[in-house]
Amino acid sequence: MAVRARIDHLVTSGTFSLDGGTWDVDNNVWIVGDDEEAVVIDAAHDAEAILAALGGRTLRAILCTHAHNDHIDAAPALAEATGAPILLHRDDLPLWKQTHPGRLPDGELGDGQRVPVADVEFEVIHTPGHAPGAVCLHVPALGTVFTGDTLFAGGPGATGRSFSDFPTIIDSIRERLLTLPSGTAVRTGHGDATTVEAEAPHLAEWIARGH
Template sequence: MSGELRLDHAVASGTFSLDGETFDVDNNLWVLGDDDECVVIDAPHSVDAILDLVAGRTVKAILLTHAHDDHCRVAPELRERVVAPIFLHPDDKPLWELTHTDYLWDLDLPDGWELEVAGTRVQTLHTPGHAPGGCCFHVEDLGAVFTGDTLFQGGPGATGRSYSDRPQLEESIRAKLFALPDDTVVHTGHGDDTTIGAERAASADW
């Protein structure tokens, strides 16, 4: 036996740049798997910080929620270090190319696509709005969804910059995320966890 499914978490600090502005940000790092294999969700600022969570396990995939630089900056370097493919929704190609001009990701993330890791299914939910190719990853066995910058504790992600659309983001959340059970834990790209139920209840104030 390789051990039970577990989620490892850390926070990495760096910058986010878009539309000619740069901000300091703290990003959540998420690694899901068992004692033998895992997937990495987003690759923001520090390869070494991610490798500390991987802890020598086989990485099956690098799953990107979207291609803002604070979520994908070290993905190509991480790919080389762990020899694992990068997955990204193709609608985020314009954002990817703002950060990576010499590399592409490896495989596209279609809506509904599933990956198995440690005997557990990770399902892709395409949730455009914060970014055109924004995706969330639902792990039913864990009772959790990884939302990147689509949904935070307190509401939807930001939509004030290029390639974002607030009405589209709200529709994505209502159609895809609010279809999940209320007790589903929301693991975000920045900040604290929340639940689908809490955010559904608060959505009347959007």
């Protein structure tokens, strides 16, 4: 039987701020569901645009891959408009509070947790390194993993700022992501999608570069 759930993609624009610097960024917002209900992965920058892309579907949850401000800045407004809970790994609460000091997430995303929507299920994979509470969201039925800023086309996410660590992100990618089926599509927090198969051969290069 064919899977009803589909993946919709929206790009929003804003800024990323950390450690006293601010940069212009474009973020991928992923919406996964069917014609009736959906979840949003990373409510970035523009709650109104995300609401329009939902098209009246019931929003079941706002899933945060991590709590850098460019991935969560629109989450409270989207939650207020829809009644959907915001879910975040507990280890990223210090980052969350830098952006939303007066509003906590509504629940947690823990390693191994399963989040259902439509006729598919997300498997939460804790992948620290870019941020302590970074998670990736694997949807086996769609052959996809949503990696936030943990893995991009061409290498791991940045680890040069507070709360990040290069050896940790390499361990996360090696042990938790590159072990997924090789054909798994990698849908990222910024830029183009890739696959596990395309990225796996380059692990040694990334380690040597140490970026």
